[in-house]
Amino acid sequence: ILDGGSRSEAARVAGVTLQIVRDWVLRFNEDGPEGLATRKAPGRASILNDEQRARLAGQVEAGPIPAAHGVVRWRLVDLTQWIW
Incomplete structure (x- = not known):
């Protein structure tokens, strides 16, 4: 693309869709070559906040009281009910 080729040709050569090439161009224009480095996907937002996660960790470390x-031991379903 930098040498005057079309995005369609670049997509064909790279074996990707035109949309992916467009995304690459936008990332390159925004951050330069570093923008093309593989990034960690943002993923889902956490359901629990930091305080709730700390309380859950404390509960797990303390263990259940039968x-x-x-x-006598925590299962995911038990912890889920405890959180609920």
Whole structure:
């Protein structure tokens, strides 16, 4: 593309769609060559905030109390119910 080729030709040569080439061009224009480096995907936002995660970690580390929690070891379903 920098040498005057078309985006369609670049997509064909790279084996990608025209939309991907467009995304690459936008990333290059925004951040230069560093913009083309593989980035970590943002992923889903966390359901729990930092305080809630800290409380959950404390609960896991303390372990269940069989008489109070009704289990002798934590399972995901038990922790889910505890969070709920």
